[in-house]
Amino acid sequence: EDKVVQSPLSLVVHEGDTVTLNCSYEVTNFRSLLWYKQEKKAPTFLFMLTSSGIEKKSGRLSSILDKKELFSILNITATQTGDSAIYLCAVDSFGNEKLTFGTGTRLTIIP
Amino acid sequence: GAVVSQHPSWVICKSGTSVKIECRSLDFQATTMFWYRQFPKQSLMLMATSNEGSKATYEQGVEKDKFLINHASLTLSTLTVTSAHPEDSSFYICSARVNRDTEAFFGQGTRLTVV
Numbered sequence: 001e002d003k004v005v006q007s008p009l010s011l012v013v014h015e016g017d018t019v020t021l022n023c024s025y026e027v028t029n030f031r032s033l034l035w036y037k038q039e040k041k042a043p044t045f046l047f048m049l050t051s052s053g054i055e056k057k058s059g060r061l062s063s064i065l066d067k068k069e070l071f072s073i074l075n076i077t078a079t080q081t082g083d084s085a086i087y088l089c090a091v092d093s094f095g096n097e098k099l100t101f102g103t104g105t106r107l108t109i110i111p
Numbered sequence: 112g113a114v115v116s117q118h119p120s121w122v123i124c125k126s127g128t129s130v131k132i133e134c135r136s137l138d139f140q141a142t143t144m145f146w147y148r149q150f151p152k153q154s155l156m157l158m159a160t161s162n163e164g165s166k167a168t169y170e171q172g173v174e175k176d177k178f179l180i181n182h183a184s185l186t187l188s189t190l191t192v193t194s195a196h197p198e199d200s201s202f203y204i205c206s207a208r209v210n211r212d213t214e215a216f217f218g219q220g221t222r223l224t225v226v
Binding site for chain 1 (some may be wrong): 114120143145152153154155157186204206211213214215216217218219221
């Protein structure tokens with residue numbers, strides 16, 4: 001069975017700090033890894049990663065995948081209070097249409 | 112990006128009644144949609160995969176007779192919580208993908224409270 005583990009489970013930092021969120025996985029026939037941000041309601045998409053070593057970047061957020069070591073990280077620099085949310089990592093595999101989600105990391109930014 | 116609309120956004124019902132939640136893909140066709148349940152401060156738990164024109168595939172531990180899923184068209188899937196009990200109170204979210212090379216788009220979610 002596919003498995004996704006995120007760490008830390010929760011993180012509290014001050015505004016302006018940089019944070020790194022981790023996602024490790026065990027899946028059969030890996031296809032892609034996705035990061036989502038969930039505030040109060042539905043998750044919103046951040047990144048989809050399919051290849052190792054290629055950084056994806058969007059503003060202060062960036063993410064990279066390591067398919068050899070089976071993990072991904074999500075970096076957020078110069079954090080702002082609006083970054084407070086649950087960050088979810090999910091993995092997609094060939095032959096299985098569903099996404100397997102990790103437990104999420106609850107990030108809290110203190111002003 | 113693609114839009115998935117979920118309705119209602121919140122509902123309160125009495126114990127023993129049934130509640131239907133709709134999930135629509137507004138600008139694309141979705142042969143497959145997914146239904147999740149989320150408890151407070153926890154991650155998304157997949158309940159079932161909804162397949163257009165065929166029976167849903169339920170995850171282990173999810174009662175198919177209690178959570179009825181119908182995917183009658185390429186743009187609509189419904190989840191009916193039958194004979195609801197207070198322990199069914201939760202946040203239910205649907206999602207769909209345009210294809211396997213794109214991200215999953217989520218509905219706004221439905222907060223169900225059973226009293």
